Amino acid sequence: MRPLLAITARTLMTLALAAITAWGQVKSDYEITQSFDRETKALARAIEEATTVVEFVDIESRLMELEQGYAEHTRLLDRALYPDGYEGRLMKLWGQVSYAKGKITIIESQYARISELEAQVRGLTDQVESLTGQNTKMLAEVRRLSASKATIDSLNIVIIQLRLGLRERDKLIFALVDSLFLQYDKNLGAMSDQEKQGVAARLERRNVFSNIRKAINDNLQFLESTALTGMDIAKISAEQRSFASKWRGVGGQLAGVYAGSKSQKAKELALIDTMLVEWRNKLNSRFWSALNGLFGDRQIPVAPFKTAEEFFANMSSYLDEEIRKARDEKDGQRYFRYEAFADSVWDMHLRPSWIPSMLEDGRLTAEQVKQIESKVDEWGDIVSPPLTAVYIVVGLVMIVVLLYLYRRYAATRGKSAETST
16 A cells, blocks of 8 residues: 555655646746846847947847847747747847947038948939839839730839839838938938028929929839739738838928928928828728638638728627537538638638738737637637547558558569469
8 A cells, every 4th residue: 555655655756746847937938038038138129229339330230139049049039029039039139239239320520421331322323213214114114015915024123123122122222211311310300491401402402392292103003003902912911100100200201391381392291291191092992802702712701891990890790600500510511611711711810921011010909819819729629530530540641551561572472472383
């Protein structure tokens, strides 16, 4: 009896130690995630507040130490900090450092670099004008190819070139505005009226307003002239958000230049805001139309939707219904329905591109995404065969293969024996 009690006591002690170790690991993972989150946020604040190159040297050193210190926890952080993860957080911080440090460096040495910046402005102006001309020709070519029902390959090549041209021209326009403002060592609030008039004259000489209006208008025409895939829409939506974000920063500066003036340019600021809203609305319409088409083309019966709220509600209803069917039905069709959804929609399109896009744009919250993912996982768990059945199938397959190989081996040996006889 005593040996049995001793064995039981040892078993309980082993289980207790295992539980304590597991709990310690969970707690450690949580602490690692929280520590990484705190340190990256602290670095982001330091980047925003830094005003000298020396401070950025220190920040870069801290960032390199952070990168090295958490490299071994990459997989943990990728899971815990969805969607950015370890690499995403670091890439954002390095990007912020590069951009902010570049501006600080230019400001500190701007007196020595005025002529260099002026040359940069001239070069950017020429590039913007050149790309605008190229994009206009490519838009006309897209319309011509679409109307003549040309080969898909030819049309797609022009569409890709046009998209790249539009995106590059958009970036150059904002780089041009930045270069113009960087030639001044004062913020707008400290500028005299005469200095503001000088900035306004330079902006008009470089056609900044007309270039921004042209950029938005070309993007609108691109949407109307081309048949885009869901992936295209998701990428263009990200580019539109970037454009709008840059305009908010630039627009504030321009509004400061023209504040209190009777210039017609002050009205153009409001016009550009209106055009941006129109661009956003058209993209929204195309976005939801393409996403509805993703389900319709694959005969996945999710009810149509026109907003993020409707998408979340209809997607949840579809998954709830499939989960209910999976629990009630016992035929093989329940697994094939899940497989059709998971392979052709969820794993290929929704999870890698559409969901991150909606999350980044604020269409869906992290909690809503978590609920959808949880329902998909629950559906998969219900219809997937139990591990025991999988092991049995694998075992049977191995037995069949071994029998086949044994028979081949026996037949070969029999022939060899006959030959030697």
